[in-house]
Amino acid sequence: MAKNSVGIVETKYFTFAQKESEYLELDSGRRFGPITIAYEIYGEMNLAKDNVVLICHALSGDAHVAGYYGEVGQKPGWWEDAIGPGKAIDTDKYFVVCSNVIGGCSGTTGPASIDPSTGNHYGSHFPVVTIGDMVKGEEALIRYLGIQKLLAVVGGSMGGMQAIEWALRYPDALLSAVVIASTSRLSPQSIAFDAVGRNAIISDKNWLNGNYYNKELPSNGLSIARMIGHITYLSDQSMHKKFGRRLQSKDQFSYDFSNEFQIESYLDYQGNKFVERFDANTYLYITKAMDYFDVAKVYGEGSLEKALEKVKARMLLLSFTSDWLFPPYQSKEMVDALLKHKKDVTYFNIESSYGHDAFLLEVERESEIIRKFLSATYEKFAGNKRA
């Protein structure tokens, strides 16, 4: 087994909302079911069931946050650096759960799933879901696992939105939330990038109003959406360092339209790699859920301060100085609002040149902070030790 890894893991499945009477009421008002949640677990739940950490994934993530499928040494889970024995989220101490979001394409019910009422893929008939709906799915899973109160909900980017949503929707169901490189609502600029990505998918000739399954996929559109995304995940500074204006193979311009700058090849590669593993419709649904996310609107009648008054969890917020997708000021707004209500909040704006991607790259700096925060929460507040 790889050192400090949870080792070989497998994805599990849980299905709920199976009968029409049990359908999940979505934020749109539509009732929907059945819903299967793909999830993974690592570590051991203790008898008091007070050592449970829920990890929430970002746009392109999945339930496979740590360990390896089939064989150690293969591509590990997406946050392998942070989760495992002795790591920041220490599986020797904590029982870790991670699930794929509703609307996703990695095992949980989403637009690529088969609609049992028709026998066809949902496609565009899949309901529009929100971050709140994703969290309802996670809550159903947590209840199913017999857990009353989570030690922490942890997530970066869209995962951080879920952590915030947990703290507002189920304030008594978690002791703490760790919100990394996230926001209480997207800026118009971020909505704009999402909208253009969706436009690229929808105008791909293969999209066919979302009913492309078993046909040619709208890969061009999804690839373009992903390229746009990648630009926003990096920073000007990190692009200078990583690519500069360097050409692919020589110093002379080719005077044609091939990918000659290294940054062009990088984006092309990222776009092509993404379409192999991700569903275009899921990209539409998940970006829409992010655009809709607006804590002030949903919980505070337009006021972030009013919304965050509902928080009971200890909050840890981390932002990164060069993140221009969810810039530090958006974290600071939340911190200020929480402090107005004298909430238990800790905030670090971490110096980094990696842009939004820093939340997956600055693991060492994050790790120490998260380790201490979880540990203090567990020691002081979990189970019987709770005040």
Added chain:
Amino acid sequence: MAKNSVGIVETKYFTFAQKESEYLELDSGRRFGPITIAYEIYGEMNLAKDNVVLICHALSGDAHVAGYYGEVGQKPGWWEDAIGPGKAIDTDKYFVVCSNVIGGCSGTTGPASIDPSTGNHYGSHFPVVTIGDMVKGEEALIRYLGIQKLLAVVGGSMGGMQAIEWALRYPDALLSAVVIASTSRLSPQSIAFDAVGRNAIISDKNWLNGNYYNKELPSNGLSIARMIGHITYLSDQSMHKKFGRRLQSKDQFSYDFSNEFQIESYLDYQGNKFVERFDANTYLYITKAMDYFDVAKVYGEGSLEKALEKVKARMLLLSFTSDWLFPPYQSKEMVDALLKHKKDVTYFNIESSYGHDAFLLEVERESEIIRKFLSATYEKFAGNKRA
């Protein structure tokens, strides 16, 4: 006639490089002709021919920089606010010339033009051109008009690149250059945005390897490219002011994939409007020319300082604090390099929230600076007054 307008104007045409022996040698090494340049002129050339100001346009601009076609009150030229009797570039004093760039789609020879050797549109057979090649075309026009020395070459964004190129390629042919919201080379981030835009066009099913003329146009791809462009022309701050997270028509989410945020409708509108007037292939060629632009590489063996040593013109550089496409640091780099050689350089970093678009919007603040700079150049250096 509208007050302070040059009034009704018309586009003129000039053709050169007609015989194979006179073909223009492009920076790629390819020889190309014939080339027709579309241009407009305003004001009167004086007898000394020392009052000529050449305006260079940006990506989506054209020769029609001031006045009206057909009827005053119609949509004016793209910099009507700055050019006219009594305005910053005062047509009572100066003779103003503006031409469409080579590779363009507004009268000058470009990929949509007919290749006389085949009788078909050039399409992808059009040669890749550079900012240097565009400037060679402008120089041919200026010679044709009998002008030995320009009072000033003025441009914003890609127009500013042309002004810099003029100062390096023909250092004795201009007394001054006005470089607004521009750069000596694109950052990898800007190249990345261009590359994704080109990708969107090239993967449009109607692009047909560039041979779509007289068929369905690759409008979806071009529209997406333009939307990406518009995001980069605004700033996060100006988007907050202009659109915020406001919805189109009501306060409730529609829970579908329509354009419900105002920013989505804005981008959609800009995309649709653009495809009515702009050629997709020109978008490919012009963005490529911008990506290639690299003063240090072409003129300084990699050193910007070395490259700018060749400048003889008085230089005025303007940047805008919120411009993140061609950020102020890129202007400052040029200013520093020019100052190292004790060149005559004036620089203003103008406080503005409008982002890159500021160069077309902050006309009042620009105007005073440009007016004084041109006037001083004319009074002190033009014609007989030259030292």
